[in-house]
Amino acid sequence: MSVIGTGYLGTAHAVGMAELGHAVIGMDVDREKIAALSACEVPFFEPGLTELLRKNVEAGRLRFTASYDEVAADADIHFVCVGTPQLPGALGADLRWVESAFTELSARLTGPALVVGKSTVPVGTARRMAEVVRRHAADGARVEVTWSPEFLREGHAVEDTLRPDRLVFGVASARGERLLREVYRPVIEHHCPVVVTDYATAELIKVSANTFLAMKISFINAIAEICEAAGADVLPLAAALGHDERIGGSFLGPGLGFGGGCLPKDIRALLACASELGLGDVAAFLHQIDVINLRRRTRVVDAGREMLGGRYAGRRVCVLGAAFKPGTDDVRDSPALAVAQAVLDEGADVVVHDPVATGGAARSHPRLRYAGTLAGAAKDADLVMLLTDWTEWRGMDPAVLEPWVRERTIVDARHALSPSRWRSAGWNYRA
Ligand SMILES: NC(=O)c1ccc[n+]([C@@H]2O[C@H](COP(=O)([O-])OP(=O)(O)OC[C@H]3O[C@@H](n4cnc5c(N)ncnc54)[C@H](O)[C@@H]3O)[C@@H](O)[C@H]2O)c1
Numbered sequence: 346m347s348v349i350g351t352g353y354l355g356t357a358h359a360v361g362m363a364e365l366g367h368a369v370i371g372m373d374v375d376r377e378k379i380a381a382l383s384a385c386e387v388p389f390f391e392p393g394l395t396e397l398l399r400k401n402v403e404a405g406r407l408r409f410t411a412s413y414d415e416v417a418a419d420a421d422i423h424f425v426c427v428g429t430p431q432l433p434g435a436l437g438a439d440l441r442w443v444e445s446a447f448t449e450l451s452a453r454l455t456g457p458a459l460v461v462g463k464s465t466v467p468v469g470t471a472r473r474m475a476e477v478v479r480r481h482a483a484d485g486a487r488v489e490v491t492w493s494p495e496f497l498r499e500g501h502a503v504e505d506t507l508r509p510d511r512l513v514f515g516v517a518s519a520r521g522e523r524l525l526r527e528v529y530r531p532v533i534e535h536h537c538p539v540v541v542t543d544y545a546t547a548e549l550i551k552v553s554a555n556t557f558l559a560m561k562i563s564f565i566n567a568i569a570e571i572c573e574a575a576g577a578d579v580l581p582l583a584a585a586l587g588h589d590e591r592i593g594g595s596f597l598g599p600g601l602g603f604g605g606g607c608l609p610k611d612i613r614a615l616l617a618c619a620s621e622l623g624l625g626d627v628a629a630f631l632h633q634i635d636v637i638n639l640r641r642r643t644r645v646v647d648a649g650r651e652m653l654g655g656r657y658a659g660r661r662v663c664v665l666g667a668a669f670k671p672g673t674d675d676v677r678d679s680p681a682l683a684v685a686q687a688v689l690d691e692g693a694d695v696v697v698h699d700p701v702a703t704g705g706a707a708r709s710h711p712r713l714r715y716a717g718t719l720a721g722a723a724k725d726a727d728l729v730m731l732l733t734d735w736t737e738w739r740g741m742d743p744a745v746l747e748p749w750v751r752e753r754t755i756v757d758a759r760h761a762l763s764p765s766r767w768r769s770a771g772w773n774y775r776a
């Protein structure tokens with residue numbers, strides 16, 4: 346089989362499929378990525394992935410190429426995992442890479458094949474791509490198009506690929522379902538639930554799942570705003586809600602809110618889709634999830650300014666965190682970098698530290714300064730802002746920062762620290 350597009354999703358998928366015993370060829374138009382992967386180097390940070398990549402390359406089950414000709418000649422099952430980012434200047438998804446992958450591949454297909462879309466796409470895309478395949482593949486080639494969206498989380502990509510919560514198969518025929526069941530047999534044998542449905546429902550399952558997660562986070566952040574205004578504490582409130590199994594405790598962590606390459610762009614793409622379908626009230630509901638989330642970033646910037654006595658200009662600010670969440674080096678739509686940039690724009694001298702993400706951050710936010718160590722970032726700081734809740738910083742002892750900072754002032758935007766511990770050590774602490 347082939348995996349087209351070896352980014353965060355495609356690399357994990359290619360490695361996962363090889364680990365399940367399939368012969369896999371990973372393909373990307375980015376030759377640097379292909380060179381790195383061929384040398385058994387994962388070009389991003391994902392725990393456990395490098396070891397599994399090396400194991401499967403060495404076993405001869407996995408290799409990489411930049412050639413569509415090779416992919417079409419060598420594989421008869423093709424997974425499309427290319428990017429679907431937000432359109433520049435609009436809310437919808439940019440489908441140019443999906444369109445080009447389907448066109449390039451199908452123009453080379455001459456015999457029976459299964460093409461599986463895995464990228465997250467707006468409803469209606471699979472049907473359009475099936476048309477593209479019909480137009481470009483050789484007459485009588487019998488190419489089956491299916492859509493099987495992916496639910497893996499960055500930082501847990503290996504586990505989520507090998508042992509997913511569920512599989513969703515969007516199919517147009519019994520043949521499509523049969524072929525997908527064959528591909529995923531080892532996963533299905535381990536009792537993974539399978540939902541078989543049509544294209545449109547499969548596409549909407551994916552964006553609904555991400556929208557629900559985003560909604561939970563924005564819900565607790567809206568309640569956090571009420572708590573702050575009313576003098577209540579959102580943490581025990583969230584814990585109490587989580588004890589109700591109908592609600593569940595996950596994704597009820599209040600703070601700086603969500604970012605990354607998925608949740609923000611997926612709720613906006615669904616919003617664009619609802620608007621196109623004439624569902625204005627639904628679009629307004631989805632818009633509020635985004636608005637509440639973005640307001641968290643402003644709120645954190647405001648909190649830091651208040652703690653500095655009203656101005657950032659001329660002050661040293663230590664930012665802890667650049668990745669959009671712990672466990673990854675992904676800085677796409679990172680709330681931490683958005684806050685750091687806003688503070689820099691108000692005239693502060695900002696130094697950012699992150700265990701793994703400063704390389705990518707320096708490329709996307711070149712005006713910020715970066716430090717390779719906690720000490721380098723905290724040196725002479727008037728304010729510390731903890732913006733990504735890396736495990737190694739959770740529950741940090743205030744004594745770790747005390748030798749370096751100028752002022753004992755901290756904004757804990759992820760509720761990662763113990764307020765009583767920091768306050769009793771003489772810190773001006775705010776969450
Ligand atoms: N990152 C995740 O955790 C995750 C999880 C589930 C679903 N998704 C979805 O998967 C898709 C990919 O996301 P990602 O985070 O891996 O993106 P990414 O940007 O990391 O990877 C996309 C890759 O596709 C390659 N590409 C672009 N056009 C190509 C073409 N025509 N042929 C071959 N390769 C091409 C790019 O060079 C890049 O390496 C998106 O739709 C995303 O919403 C991502």
Ligand SMILES: O=c1ccn([C@@H]2O[C@H](COP(=O)(O)OP(=O)(O)O[C@H]3O[C@H](CO)[C@@H](O)[C@H](O)[C@H]3O)[C@@H](O)[C@H]2O)c(=O)[nH]1
Nearest residue numbers: 495496497498499562596597598602603604605607669670
């Ligand atoms: O209680 C919480 C939980 C998460 N977050 C933030 O929410 C964002 C998203 O987190 P997460 O969902 O773990 O990250 P992703 O790796 O982007 O995964 C999401 O997006 C993927 C791409 O579509 C899906 O496959 C996954 O199922 C879905 O969880 C991050 O910024 C987190 O800091 C909070 O603010 N509070």
